[in-house]
Amino acid sequence: MMSVKFRKLALIGIGLIGSSIALAARRQGLAEMIAISTRKSETLEEARALNLGDIYTLDAAEAVRGADLVILCAPVGAYEAIAKAIAPALEPGAILSDVGSVKAHVVKVVGPHVPAGVSFIPGHPIAGTEHSGPSAGFAELFAGRWCILTPQPDVPQAQTEKLAAFWEGMGSDVEIMEAGHHDMVLAITSHIPHLIAYNIVGTADDLETVTKSEVIKFSAGGFRDFTRIAASDPVMWRDVFLTNREAVLEMLGRFLEDLSVLQRAVDSGDGPALESIFTRTRAIRRSIISAGQETAAPDFGRPHEAPPAPAAPLFVREHGGGDDA
């Protein structure tokens, strides 16, 4: 594994992800100096009290001046304004990256502001929690987790390798992907699951026939898991759904079709259909576990192998189903 040390790492935004990068980069000796910039002075003071960096400033351009690695760690909706503000201060030879949960939008709004000679390599660590803010971070967050990089066409290979070495230094495995494809993959594996969690917790809260105290008192494991996800940061997730609209709507369409298959099976008392769907999904969960991807409790050190893809579509839709339905 290639080892790397950046001269000055600038983190713009210092919540869960920014603070985890600061802690991991310092622990692993991946940067000589860490500059931190936030929008609000309270957050900056919180970061200073936690001793997350070496330089603290409310001026993002000042943070990136002289930096050879700049990582945007704010909600995606703030990126365009940040890109405009830092563009004149970015040094030739620097790497500009980010950690946002969507990628095509980031390429679209940040890309036009990137000066010549700066390598723009958007990224996304597939690691997080439902907590937010500078005190939520921890150095082990990225260990054993994937980080997806989406290098832009004219970026020198050596720069991508340097950024990959940085993430590997924090314990991640790196995969290179095209931004639009990333957004499709994450829409189904992360964005739709969050939407479902926000919805089910809201629905349960709105019921008249079942009281709030009954929901709390009798919430079984499944519902509790949903409430954890539904506690995720509202601003960050608002921005995910505003900026990955197309991929989310495409996957949501598929999801709703499959949900109506289940609805019909319940309505008509079709036991064999229900059992067959549940048998397939149980096998998928077991294949993920046997590949070492998931454990019963959160485990930040687990390895990750892609689970085998199911051989056939899980749901048979009325119009015949199939991958391109």
Ligand SMILES: NC(=O)C1=CN([C@@H]2O[C@H](COP(=O)(O)OP(=O)(O)OC[C@H]3O[C@@H](n4cnc5c(N)ncnc54)[C@H](O)[C@@H]3O)[C@@H](O)[C@H]2O)C=CC1
């Ligand atoms: N929370 C998670 O589990 C994961 C989040 N991400 C991505 O990481 C990014 C940051 O997320 P978190 O650290 O979880 O959020 P967070 O809410 O913990 O932190 C965001 C930080 O950004 C800064 N900020 C907020 N608004 C800003 C603005 N308008 N201009 C400049 N700075 C601003 C503040 O310092 C704030 O503390 C997001 O783009 C998100 O999509 C990626 C992987 C996992």
Ligand SMILES: O=C(O)C(=O)Cc1ccc(O)cc1
């Ligand atoms: O807390 C959880 O279960 C998550 O799903 C964390 C997460 C949230 C957003 C991302 O873009 C990546 C990972």
